[in-house]
Amino acid sequence: MLVLSRKLNETIVINGDIRITVVGLRGNHVRLGIEAPDSVGIFRQELWDRAGTGDEARSASQVSSCS
Numbered sequence: 541m542l543v544l545s546r547k548l549n550e551t552i553v554i555n556g557d558i559r560i561t562v563v564g565l566r567g568n569h570v571r572l573g574i575e576a577p578d579s580v581g582i583f584r585q586e587l588w589d590r591a592g593t594g595d596e597a598r599s600a601s602q603v604s605s606c607s
Contacts, residue, residue, distance in 0.1 A: 546562045547562065548563075548565055549561065549562065550562055557576065558574070558575070558576045558577075558580060559573075559575040559576075560572055560573070561573040561574075561575075
């Protein structure tokens with residue numbers, strides 16, 4: 541696992557087409573903004589665990605993208 545430190549409004553770029561930006565800090569909570577191609581699934585860990593892997597997890601991404 542790579543561990544990086546970022547400040548508010550700083551960005552990490554992955555593979556040239558995925559950007560993760562720190563958009564908010566409040567106490568122990570960090571808000572992240574993620575820009576990625578539509579073909580990249582983005583999941584919160586607890587939804588991924590609940591849904592399992594494969595097609596079920598892809599369906600969960602619709603729920604996680606709204607939260």
